[in-house]
Amino acid sequence: MNYSLPSKLDYQTAQETIQKFEKRESEIKHLNNILGSLLKSFQLTQFKINKKNKEVIFSGVIDNKLVIGQSKCKERDVFEAVIGKVIAVKRALKQDTKEIEKFVESLPEIKYFNLDLSKISSVRHTSTGATDLYSNVYIKDKK
Structure with missing residues (x-):
C-alpha cells in the first residue's frame, strides 16, 4: 500500500475549512435563537418551506391578528431554511431584515x-x- 502524508499546506487548508464550518454552525445556532425569541410572541405559527423555489412563507397570529411574511432567495443565493424563516417572520412583523440578510451565502459568480x-x-x-x-x-x- 502506497500513501503519502498530507503536506503542511493540505493541513492548513483543512484547518481553515474546519474553522469556516464551525463559524457557520455558530451563526446558524445564533439564528435559531433569534427565531425562537421572535416566535414566543405568537399564539399560532405556520411555515411553508419550498426548497425547490428557495422560498419560505410564514403565517402567524399575534395579538389576535394574522400576519404573513415571505422570504425568497435570489438566483445565486444558497437556501438555508433557518435564515428564510427568520427573514419571513421579521417581514411579517414589519422589522428590518438587513442584519439577517448578511448571513445569506451566495454561489460564486460564473464569468463567461x-x-x-x-x-x-x-x-x-x-x-x-x-x-x-x-x-x-x-x-x-x-x-
Whole structure:
C-alpha cells in the first residue's frame, strides 16, 4: 500500500475549512435563537418551506391578528431554511431584515467570455493525433 502524508499546506487548508464550518454552525445556532425569541410572541405559527423555489412563507397570529411574511432567495443565493424563516417572520412583523440578510451565502459568480473563433487555431495532440480547441489554444496574431 502506497500513501503519502498530507503536506503542511493540505493541513492548513483543512484547518481553515474546519474553522469556516464551525463559524457557520455558530451563526446558524445564533439564528435559531433569534427565531425562537421572535416566535414566543405568537399564539399560532405556520411555515411553508419550498426548497425547490428557495422560498419560505410564514403565517402567524399575534395579538389576535394574522400576519404573513415571505422570504425568497435570489438566483445565486444558497437556501438555508433557518435564515428564510427568520427573514419571513421579521417581514411579517414589519422589522428590518438587513442584519439577517448578511448571513445569506451566495454561489460564486460564473464569468463567461465571448471568444472570436476566427482568432483561435486548433492544435493537434502529438500523443493522440486528435484536434481539440480546448487543450492548447493559441490566439492568432493580429494583422
